[in-house]
Amino acid sequence: MVAGGRSSTQETEPLRAPALPAQLPRTAAVLRYNGRMRPEVERLLRQADRDLENARKSISIEAYEVSAFLAQQAVEKYLKALWVLLKKEPAPHTHSLTELGDALGAPASLRRHLADLTPDYTVSRYPNAANAVPYELYDEPAARAKIARAGEVIQWLREKIPS
Numbered sequence: 379m380v381a382g383g384r385s386s387t388q389e390t391e392p393l394r395a396p397a398l399p400a401q402l403p404r405t406a407a408v409l410r411y412n413g414r415m416r417p418e419v420e421r422l423l424r425q426a427d428r429d430l431e432n433a434r435k436s437i438s439i440e441a442y443e444v445s446a447f448l449a450q451q452a453v454e455k456y457l458k459a460l461w462v463l464l465k466k467e468p469a470p471h472t473h474s475l476t477e478l479g480d481a482l483g484a485p486a487s488l489r490r491h492l493a494d495l496t497p498d499y500t501v502s503r504y505p506n507a508a509n510a511v512p513y514e515l516y517d518e519p520a521a522r523a524k525i526a527r528a529g530e531v532i533q534w535l536r537e538k539i540p541s
Contacts (some may be wrong), residue, residue: 421460426455433525442516447502449521449528450475450495456535457482463540466471473499479531488534491527498524 433448450473450541457478458469464482472478475492486490498505508515 379439390408409473416462419462422455422459422462426452426459428484429455430525430528433521433528437521437525439511440518442518442521443502443512445521446495446498446516446524449524450498450502453492453495453531453535454478454481454499460535460538464538474529484531484534488531491531493525495531496522 385440429448430452433445436444436448444524445524449488453475454473457475459468460482461467461478475496475498476489479489479492499518502512
């Protein structure tokens with residue numbers, strides 16, 4: 379054993395990335411750039427789909443603030459992927475879903491969802507941003523509502539992705 383409780387063989391073994399799924403989510407599978415998917419867009423969409431999946435799963439362990447945060451993150455990643463596709467430039471360094479959505483032409487009905495989800499980037503994680511303990515602010519109905527709103531926005535964004 380060496381310092382930190384690891385054996386010397388553990389230190390020399392290379393780190394391996396987990397295997398990627400054989401099939402991409404539907405949204406990523408249809409997204410192409412000159413016959414191939416843009417790597418940065420593929421990564422954003424794959425992680426966004428995973429974030430939304432984990433937002434749903436977090437409800438089962440009553441981690442409602444985590445659900446809210448991951449719902450916000452899923453929408454942000456979809457918005458930024460669409461930004462790259464449509465504007466052919468890197469997405470801005472912002473976490474404002476309304477700013478991104480406005481620039482991409484989000485309808486008013488979905489803009490309300492974007493406005494509702496935007497604060498969860500910080501409020502769900504930081505007591506000083508929430509002026510409270512974040513996990514005490516969220517309950518199951520709130521988390522389910524956040525996930526539903528994120529799902530509606532993502533559905534609209536998927537329809538905007540060029541095939």
